[in-house]
Amino acid sequence: MQQERTVSPADPFPMVVVEHLVKRFGSFNALSDVNLKVAKGEKIVLCGPSGSGKSTLIRCINHIEKHDSGRIVVDGTELTDRICDVNNVRSEVGMVFQSFNLFPHLSVLENCMLAPMKVRGLAESEAHQRSMALLRKVRIHDQANKYPAQLSGGQQQRVAIARALCMQPKIMLFDEPTSALDPEMVKEVLETIVELAQDGMTMVCVTHEMGFAREVADRVVFMDRGSIVEEGDPSTFFRAPNTERAKAFLNQIIH
Amino acid sequence: MFTVLLEKTVDGQRYIDWLVSGLGWTLALAFFGWWIAIAIGVVVGIGRTVQNPFFRALARLYVEIFRNIPVLVQMFLWYFVLPELLPTTMGDWIKQIPPPWGTFFPALWCLGLYTAARIAEQVRAGIEALPRGQDEAAAALGLSGYLTYRHIILPQALRLIVPSLTSEVMGIYKNTSVALTIGLMELTAQARQISDATFQTFAAFGAATLIYLALALIAYQTMMLIDKAVRIPGTAPGREAGGSDFDDVKLESSLPNGMEVVK
């Protein structure tokens, strides 16, 4: 665990390599020349003002958004348009959305079991076992047979995390996992993510929760207007950001 | 009033037997036509929403053709025109099919394909009504397009459209009466035959009307039951079915106040 937290960005086999990434929506450049390396076991917090391209960047990493140019390599596989590559990469990359996006017609347990069985070809008993273990990990195993609509937001988000973990991903992407939650539920979800980080999971998390970033992040990456403007370790970044834009942003979120 | 139905016909049956036989054909048309319509409708509805522009265009073409030509005209096309268009041997073979089946199959085909076009539009609307996050979550888990439709999109979209499918169920069995124009002795045709034979127009068509109404009620209730049975636990009841339940509850609870006002 200790080792993984101190892993250097110069790792010769990074988990994710993003090079000269460009993503346009029409004529608008949502991402312009973004470069990012995520080492195995590294935890990155991505922050920046609204519309700066944070979601777009992590959505490009598992090809939910198609990039226009540049390279994305996930665990040695370059993302091209080849469907089998895309599905392979996606099954190695877990994603947690702001709005949970659980499947409402499936029970909590079925939400977790579906992809392992259909994509990984796991036997039902094995998928069941794995799902229950991970639901226990996020402390929601006693709700396994409920449906998403019967759970609170915090519970739903923890199920979403368990569902992603059931695919045994090599990296987890979080897009503002707590910003759709009532304040009293933020903590339970953040704690779950912190535990995951302590287990050595590689993760990229878009969030404005600074306490969380301080506790977990190896690196904070600050984006503005489609580019990475500044990055650094959390204590330095939050205390003394280099750029004016980061200063302005931090002033805003601290009030 | 309906006693005439119990009288003997020239062929030794009773008139009510004619009605029952007509009802049988009506039900057979509606029932089997419905399954054809659902099967094709779901496939075409999916086709309307897939990425591939060729399949999308094909599905669109199907819907536009079968939904916009009047059922009566479609009935004539299948029965009179199709055998002429086919190679002579095949056309002749079709014309040789003995009476009830020679009209039943074109009518079945016609109603099935017409209703399929209407169902396809409902299916498309249901699919498009789902939040985009569902697609994205499925994709993020590595589910292929097929798996996503099979396990995520269709189960939700079909549940969503159960209330609006009710009117399609009613539509298909009402449209079965069009089959009389090509000579199938279904319910309406039998009613007319009774009316012609007995001059009891009111009794003949009155009985048919009551039967149609009863069928409508059964269809409606069945669809309500299905809607209830497939409802996702924890979600709000559907607008049509549950909405009125909810109003009833509200009405009851507000009644005492209302009565006070009256006093």
Ligand SMILES: Nc1ncnc2c1ncn2[C@@H]1O[C@H](COP(=O)(O)OP(=O)(O)OP(=O)(O)O)[C@@H](O)[C@H]1O
């Ligand atoms: N599907 C889309 N079509 C057109 N423009 C889009 C689309 N998705 C995002 N954008 C634009 O791209 C830019 C970056 O969006 P993105 O969602 O990545 O920002 P963000 O940093 O995640 O912001 P937020 O903090 O509000 O979530 C925004 O200006 C947005 O309007």
Ligand SMILES: [Mg+2]
């Ligand atoms: Mg965002």
